[in-house]
Amino acid sequence: MATEAETTFTLQPLDDGSAEVFGTELPRGRSVALAGHKLAVFTWEGCKVTVQGEPAVMYVADETPMAAYVNAHQTLNQRREEASKAAPGSAACRGPVVAVLGPTDSGKSTLCRLLGNWAVRSGWQPVFVDLDVGQGTITVPGCLAALPLEQPADVADGWSADIPLVFYYGHSSPGENPQLFKTLCDKLAALLARRAAADPRAAASGVLINTFGWVDGLGYELQKHIIAAFQCDVVLVMEQDRLHATLQQDLKTLSPRTQLVKLPKSGGAVKREADERRAARDGRIREYFYGPPSAPLQPATQTVRAADLAVYRIGSGPRAPNTALPLGAVSLADPLRLQNLAPSLELLQCLLAVSHAPTPEAILSSNVAGFVLVKDVDTARGTLTLTCPAAGQLPGRYLVLGSLRSSID
Structure with missing residues (x-):
C-alpha cells in the first residue's frame, strides 16, 4: 500500500489471525493510522485486515520473497544461539555481522527492518547500523549511525532512536569524500567491537548493516571496505547477479570465511527518481525537527553569538576530480583537514552537526549530539539564528558543516 503525505488511511487486523508490517505485528x-507511507502487510497463517481511507496504491501480490527472508532470519538466529553458548571473549561468541548490499531501491532497508524486528521478537538485541548516507533511517541523512534494537519498530514511526551512536559525514553520497567515509566506518566499527567485547549478549546478538546503493567502481570498493572494517561474516545481496558474482570472487581473498547469499527483490520495491530522493531527504530532516505526523514536536529557535560557536568543515570543500587535473597531477587537497569557517551567508539553510568533541582536534574522532539548522546569519551583529530540536544551551560549541541543506521553514 502507498499513500501521499497529506492523506491518511488506517489498518486494523480482525481477531481471526495475525498480520505484520515489515516484521512488526x-x-x-486497535487501528493504526498511516500517512505518507509505502508498506506491505503480510500474514503467515491468514488474516483479514480492514482498511479505512483511500491509499493511492493498493494490491495483493501473487508472489512474495518472505519465505527466503525468514529462512535467512532463522539461519542468523541459529548462529546467535551458537554464539551465546560459546566461551565469553572467544571468537566463537560473536554473533552474525550481516551486511546487506544491493543497487538503489532494491529493498535493502526493508530487509534490515524485517531481520531486525524478527530478531528482537526472538529475544535478541542486535545493533542496526545505517551507512546509507543518502537516506537516513536512524537519524538525518549524511550520517553513519548505529542503534541497539530493544523492541520492534513502530509500524508508523519506525525504530525509536533515543540512544543512537552517530557520526556526521555531511554528504548524501559516499563519493563526496570517500576517505572521510572510510575513516568514520573504521571508528564506528571499532566502537561496536568494544561494545561486543564488554557484553556477551550484545556480541551474540550480532549486527545488521544497511549499505548505500552505489555498487560500481568506487562505490563497490567502499562496499568492500565496509565488509572488511566491520568483519562481516554474512553478506546478503539483493537482486543483482553481477554484484553477487563479483563479490563471490573477491571475498575469496578479502574475507574467505564470509558467507554470501543472494536474495530476491520484493515486488513492492520501486525505483525512485532523483527528485523523489531529494524530497525524501528533506522530509527526514523536517521529521527530525518537527517529528512524525503521529507525534509532532515543537522545535526551538534561538539566536546565539557567533563567537560562542565554531563551525568546521572536514576536507577542503568542493574540488575537481583527479580526472579533471593535468596529466600526471594529483589533488593536494586533504580530505580530512579541518577548516574553520567564519559566519557568512553560505551557512543559510545548512544542517550543522553539534559535536561532542572537547577540542577542534577531536572532531574527527567524536560522535555528534544532534543537529541544528541555520535560519539566519547577521554578520553585522555577529549572530546566528538556529532551529534546534529543543530549547536550551547547545551540548557543544563545535559545529560540523557538510553539503546538506534544507528548505524547511
Missing part, C-alpha cells in the same frame, strides 16, 4: 483490536 499489527496490534489486534
Whole structure:
C-alpha cells in the first residue's frame, strides 16, 4: 500500500489471525493510522485486515520473497544461539555481522527492518547500523549511525532512536569524500567491537548493516571496505547477479570465511527518481525537527553569538576530480583537514552537526549530539539564528558543516 503525505488511511487486523508490517505485528483490536507511507502487510497463517481511507496504491501480490527472508532470519538466529553458548571473549561468541548490499531501491532497508524486528521478537538485541548516507533511517541523512534494537519498530514511526551512536559525514553520497567515509566506518566499527567485547549478549546478538546503493567502481570498493572494517561474516545481496558474482570472487581473498547469499527483490520495491530522493531527504530532516505526523514536536529557535560557536568543515570543500587535473597531477587537497569557517551567508539553510568533541582536534574522532539548522546569519551583529530540536544551551560549541541543506521553514 502507498499513500501521499497529506492523506491518511488506517489498518486494523480482525481477531481471526495475525498480520505484520515489515516484521512488526499489527496490534489486534486497535487501528493504526498511516500517512505518507509505502508498506506491505503480510500474514503467515491468514488474516483479514480492514482498511479505512483511500491509499493511492493498493494490491495483493501473487508472489512474495518472505519465505527466503525468514529462512535467512532463522539461519542468523541459529548462529546467535551458537554464539551465546560459546566461551565469553572467544571468537566463537560473536554473533552474525550481516551486511546487506544491493543497487538503489532494491529493498535493502526493508530487509534490515524485517531481520531486525524478527530478531528482537526472538529475544535478541542486535545493533542496526545505517551507512546509507543518502537516506537516513536512524537519524538525518549524511550520517553513519548505529542503534541497539530493544523492541520492534513502530509500524508508523519506525525504530525509536533515543540512544543512537552517530557520526556526521555531511554528504548524501559516499563519493563526496570517500576517505572521510572510510575513516568514520573504521571508528564506528571499532566502537561496536568494544561494545561486543564488554557484553556477551550484545556480541551474540550480532549486527545488521544497511549499505548505500552505489555498487560500481568506487562505490563497490567502499562496499568492500565496509565488509572488511566491520568483519562481516554474512553478506546478503539483493537482486543483482553481477554484484553477487563479483563479490563471490573477491571475498575469496578479502574475507574467505564470509558467507554470501543472494536474495530476491520484493515486488513492492520501486525505483525512485532523483527528485523523489531529494524530497525524501528533506522530509527526514523536517521529521527530525518537527517529528512524525503521529507525534509532532515543537522545535526551538534561538539566536546565539557567533563567537560562542565554531563551525568546521572536514576536507577542503568542493574540488575537481583527479580526472579533471593535468596529466600526471594529483589533488593536494586533504580530505580530512579541518577548516574553520567564519559566519557568512553560505551557512543559510545548512544542517550543522553539534559535536561532542572537547577540542577542534577531536572532531574527527567524536560522535555528534544532534543537529541544528541555520535560519539566519547577521554578520553585522555577529549572530546566528538556529532551529534546534529543543530549547536550551547547545551540548557543544563545535559545529560540523557538510553539503546538506534544507528548505524547511
